[in-house]
Amino acid sequence: MSATGVPRAVVLGGGFSGLEAAFLLRQRLGDKVDLTLISDQEEFIFKPNTIYIPFGLDPRSLAIPLALPLKRKKIQFVQAHAHEVDPVAKRVEADHAAYPYDYLIVATGATMRPEEIPGLGTYAKTIFTPTAMLELRPAFHDLLTAAVEGKRQRVLFVVPPNNKCSGPLYEMIMMLDSWLRKHGARGHVDLIWTTYEHSFIQAFGPRLHTTVLGEFTQRKIEGHTDFVVEKIEQGKAIYRNGEEVPFDLLVSFPPYAAATAFPGLPADERGFLQTDQDTRQVRGFPEIYAVGDAGDFPVKQAFLAFLQGDVAAERIASLVQGRIPEVTFDPVSMCVMEEFNRATFAQVPLRVTGRPDLPVEVRPEAMGDYRVGTSRAWRAGKAMLGMYLPWRFRAGNPFHSGLPWRGMELGLKVMSTVLAS
Numbered sequence: 001m002s003a004t005g006v007p008r009a010v011v012l013g014g015g016f017s018g019l020e021a022a023f024l025l026r027q028r029l030g031d032k033v034d035l036t037l038i039s040d041q042e043e044f045i046f047k048p049n050t051i052y053i054p055f056g057l058d059p060r061s062l063a064i065p066l067a068l069p070l071k072r073k074k075i076q077f078v079q080a081h082a083h084e085v086d087p088v089a090k091r092v093e094a095d096h097a098a099y100p101y102d103y104l105i106v107a108t109g110a111t112m113r114p115e116e117i118p119g120l121g122t123y124a125k126t127i128f129t130p131t132a133m134l135e136l137r138p139a140f141h142d143l144l145t146a147a148v149e150g151k152r153q154r155v156l157f158v159v160p161p162n163n164k165c166s167g168p169l170y171e172m173i174m175m176l177d178s179w180l181r182k183h184g185a186r187g188h189v190d191l192i193w194t195t196y197e198h199s200f201i202q203a204f205g206p207r208l209h210t211t212v213l214g215e216f217t218q219r220k221i222e223g224h225t226d227f228v229v230e231k232i233e234q235g236k237a238i239y240r241n242g243e244e245v246p247f248d249l250l251v252s253f254p255p256y257a258a259a260t261a262f263p264g265l266p267a268d269e270r271g272f273l274q275t276d277q278d279t280r281q282v283r284g285f286p287e288i289y290a291v292g293d294a295g296d297f298p299v300k301q302a303f304l305a306f307l308q309g310d311v312a313a314e315r316i317a318s319l320v321q322g323r324i325p326e327v328t329f330d331p332v333s334m335c336v337m338e339e340f341n342r343a344t345f346a347q348v349p350l351r352v353t354g355r356p357d358l359p360v361e362v363r364p365e366a367m368g369d370y371r372v373g374t375s376r377a378w379r380a381g382k383a384m385l386g387m388y389l390p391w392r393f394r395a396g397n398p399f400h401s402g403l404p405w406r407g408m409e410l411g412l413k414v415m416s417t418v419l420a421s
């Protein structure tokens, strides 16, 4: 208990799931909880829209300083790196101080491990951070200049094993195709796609595969599935099946691992915290929740991160209010993939399979909720989400809550009824 006699909840991480959980906890509990958020960054970054940086967007426009919205909601903000959780003493060690908790939400996200594929870190441009996206900008401009001068260029996109969020790289290749066409340079560029996946955007099921296949065919992108990259050498990628693919520019989204390992807590081989699937409680420690990319749900995605943050907050709120928690994690993913000339929407009810080669699949009993559609109008849907989320977080409000979300949800439902099937 805090000095004021209310329970202490500590949130680690100021990304999608951490902020969602913190803001929702405040909304549900008011002053009946003492809230602290520890983040090693002073800003929240709206990562989904970093895809626009290589094409000119200013990265600063995607940053939301954390101090003001947290202060507004009376959430103590500690800018520090949390390096240890002691689940027995119920204490977090962060830089120069320790923070006791009654409830802990670990929302520290993921990081990249390009070094798992020899040569990837040396020869590939990557897309995980705004800085990496900024480095792609001159690379795309050099590509355009060479293509306009009539020099044939080969751009290879690679999804290696253990990447847990391939969608943004699919966005990048389609956007690059549209951008090159707009500049009249596509004729001099070969676009090649290789992925370790058995189907395109495997996690989102057969309809996404069919949609991407159609897009690749129409855009004359050479696409390969089951291409497991083993190493990169200067100017070529080498695969387990013996294939070698040459390139002038290589763009990749490297393998994932947990951003911070917490040795006191149960984790898989990549450091992702092992949780109860429904409640997001860390195995063996019911007062600790792992949400978003930090947890062991096989697909790492902002929309799923929000849902998990909500579950943790709702369950803690119930416990504090003396009620039995009822809310559970229903993994229905939603995304809008930018292509510049149009966008693809997907709503995908998922279930975990336990199979390493197919860790999630579309839930057979929820096929009616599995919707995919491609249209120019979905670009407006993406833009709407891009305005709605920063507006909510700047004000210190959760994404998935209240009248504004019900309005957004209704809009998306109407759009998906008309523009997806």
Ligand SMILES: Cc1cc2nc3c(=O)[nH]c(=O)nc-3n(C[C@H](O)[C@H](O)[C@H](O)COP(=O)(O)OP(=O)(O)OC[C@H]3O[C@@H](n4cnc5c(N)ncnc54)[C@H](O)[C@@H]3O)c2cc1C
Pocket: 012, 013, 014, 015, 016, 017, 018, 038, 039, 040, 041, 047, 048, 049, 050, 051, 080, 081, 082, 083, 107, 108, 109, 110, 127, 128, 129, 165, 168, 259, 260, 291, 292, 293, 294, 300, 301, 302, 303, 304, 305, 334, 335, 336
């Ligand atoms: C280019 C790109 C495009 C994407 N597009 C989409 C999209 O269109 N739709 C979608 O749903 N998802 C998308 N994603 C995925 C989405 O961004 C992530 O799934 C989401 O950010 C996960 O949220 P999170 O809260 O778990 O982690 P994060 O948002 O990564 O936040 C974690 C936070 O914790 C902090 N932290 C880490 N370790 C510590 C520590 N030890 N102490 C204190 N703080 C710590 C980090 O600095 C960070 O601020 C995209 C990702 C990328 C890279």
